[in-house]
Amino acid sequence: MHKPVSKSADAHAAKVIVCADAAAASRTVANMIVAAVNANPSMVLGLATGGTPTATYANIVDDYRAGKVQFKDVTSFNLDEYIGLSGTHPQSFRYFMQSELFDHIDIDPNNTFVPDGDARDPDAHAIQYEAQIAASGGIDLQLLGIGHNGHIAFNEPGASPSTRTRVVELTPSTIEKNARFFASADEVPKTAITMGIGTILEAKKILLLATGDGKAEAVRRSLQEAASEAIPASWLEQHPDVTFVLDEAAASELVR
Numbered sequence: 001m002h003k004p005v006s007k008s009a010d011a012h013a014a015k016v017i018v019c020a021d022a023a024a025a026s027r028t029v030a031n032m033i034v035a036a037v038n039a040n041p042s043m044v045l046g047l048a049t050g051g052t053p054t055a056t057y058a059n060i061v062d063d064y065r066a067g068k069v070q071f072k073d074v075t076s077f078n079l080d081e082y083i084g085l086s087g088t089h090p091q092s093f094r095y096f097m098q099s100e101l102f103d104h105i106d107i108d109p110n111n112t113f114v115p116d117g118d119a120r121d122p123d124a125h126a127i128q129y130e131a132q133i134a135a136s137g138g139i140d141l142q143l144l145g146i147g148h149n150g151h152i153a154f155n156e157p158g159a160s161p162s163t164r165t166r167v168v169e170l171t172p173s174t175i176e177k178n179a180r181f182f183a184s185a186d187e188v189p190k191t192a193i194t195m196g197i198g199t200i201l202e203a204k205k206i207l208l209l210a211t212g213d214g215k216a217e218a219v220r221r222s223l224q225e226a227a228s229e230a231i232p233a234s235w236l237e238q239h240p241d242v243t244f245v246l247d248e249a250a251a252s253e254l255v256r
């Protein structure tokens, strides 16, 4: 049991699943996604990038190859993309999704949506992206990671729960953390297009995967402090169907 310490009376308690290690947490999330697709083969999936979900995607590819699931009628929307990187740039989130998941399953490429980091008018593109999500009928299941500073997608501290898909500036700490994927911090784009917190909160169901002790404080503050702009993931308390899937390390600061 995890006590929702200091949460407001109208907060929804997230479900929390603690797994022995990152591999088990990744497999748990893959199983949940595969089960959801099998229950609704034409579902709309919200997908995340970053280091955290790579093992989950590898597990999903394994299940696809084993004939346990098909994606031919699934539509996907990714959370975010760096501005200035085209989809062929190896550090773009479009490239990541192709190489980690889409190129290995039967999803229709026309039904995979990632914000276009190369859009001529990123503000207009963000509005169009929202319209595309709405036209799809909305996201059925949204996968999230969490940043060390509590960000979800690229909604950095300061983001309100009413934010929509838009252009944002990345914080120096996020740029520094993500520099590990680039040759140097100087190469990390300073701006991105991201779904807003309000956009994310409209998903019917939300799964947040966090692994490693570097995420322990952000996880604890999200689950056990009053929601505030200081920790964007804390706004998830406003959603009635959120599950945090953690490894022991990411769960290690929770008051149990």
Ligand SMILES: O=P(O)(O)OC[C@H]1O[C@](O)(CO)[C@@H](O)[C@@H]1O
Pocket: 048, 049, 050, 051, 052, 053, 079, 080, 144, 145, 146, 147, 148, 152, 153, 154
């Ligand atoms: O999984 P990582 O690499 O720790 O990243 C944390 C979060 O930051 C992002 O990279 C920013 O969107 C997310 O993709 C991810 O959920």
